[in-house]
Amino acid sequence: MNRIPAFALVPALLLAGCVKNAPPVASVPDSPVTALKNLPEPEASDVVRSTRLAFVGPFTELRVEVFGVPDMQRDIMTDGKGNFAFPLVGSIAAAGKTPADVSEEIRQKLAGRYIRDPQVTVNFKASSNPLSIQSMSVTVDGQVNKAGAYPVVGRVTLMRAVALAGGTNEFAKLEDVVVFRDVGNQKYVGIYNLEAIRRGNYPDPEIFPNDVVVVGDSPARRRFKDILAVVPALLSPVILLAREF
Incomplete structure (x- = not known):
């Protein structure tokens, strides 16, 4: 996934979260940017239209059906942790999984032991409350070890979202972590200093479904690694002045 340039989101509201009272920074001169204390939370309509x-x-x-087995065609509801019980299968931990993932798990547990070649389908019921479905994921991109989309189950903060993506890699610029969020018809961009959050300088912000988190890149760290790559080939010691990356 390519990093989304901030100027593509202008006009936007920019949260300067790197340091306290930091001024807003716009990618386009004279662009209409407003500094906010916090990113607004998504509205219910933002969740539904995802x-x-x-x-x-x-x-x-959920509607669970095993083809040709009437007793295994039933409506179920997950509990408060996203689990449910199914005949011959036992407990299924469904939270954070797609219906296709759940159907495959049930198929594997039935195959061979109870049904030779089970055909299982799992679908959301039409009557299901859209807000009860974890219908969106958070996308984590940039300098992380496992960029991708991750389901949001329960409360997820910025540090937890980055952890879901395997944490930051050696080239990450921790003071340049950007969160993109759509609320209503407005686009918002928040800039955070992950290192400062880890030190407890300010609270770890909550991340919501559909947010896109991009961890910035530190060119200085890449140059430093290039220098270290040639050091073993040198015959004399090399003293490097380490600067803040």
Whole structure:
């Protein structure tokens, strides 16, 4: 996934979260940018109209069907942790999984032991409350070890979102972590200093479904690694002045 340039989101509201009372920074001169103390939380309509993959969450209504087995065609509802019980299968931990993932898990547990070649389908019930479905994921990109989309189950903060992506890699610029968020018809951009959050300088912000988190790149760290790569080939010691990256 390519990093989204901030200027593509202008006009936007920019949260300067790197340091306290930091001035807003715009990618386009004279662009209409307003500094906010916090990124606003998404509205219910933002959740419902999401086009991302839908994930099972707590209190989600599902229709489970095993073809040719009437007793295994039933409606179920997950509990507060996103789990449910199914005949011959036992407990299924469905939270954070797609219906396709759940159907495959049930198929594997039935195959061979109870049914030779089970055909299992799992779908959200039409009557299911859209807000009970963890219908969106958070996308984590940039200098992390496992960039990708991760289901949001329960409360997820910025540090947890980065941890889901395997943490930052050696080239990460921790003071340049950007969060993109759509609320209503407005686009918001928040800039955070992950290192400062880790030190407890300010609270770890909450991340919501559909947010895109991009961890910045430190060119200085890449240059430093290039220098270290040639050091073993030298015959005399090399003293490097280490600067803040």
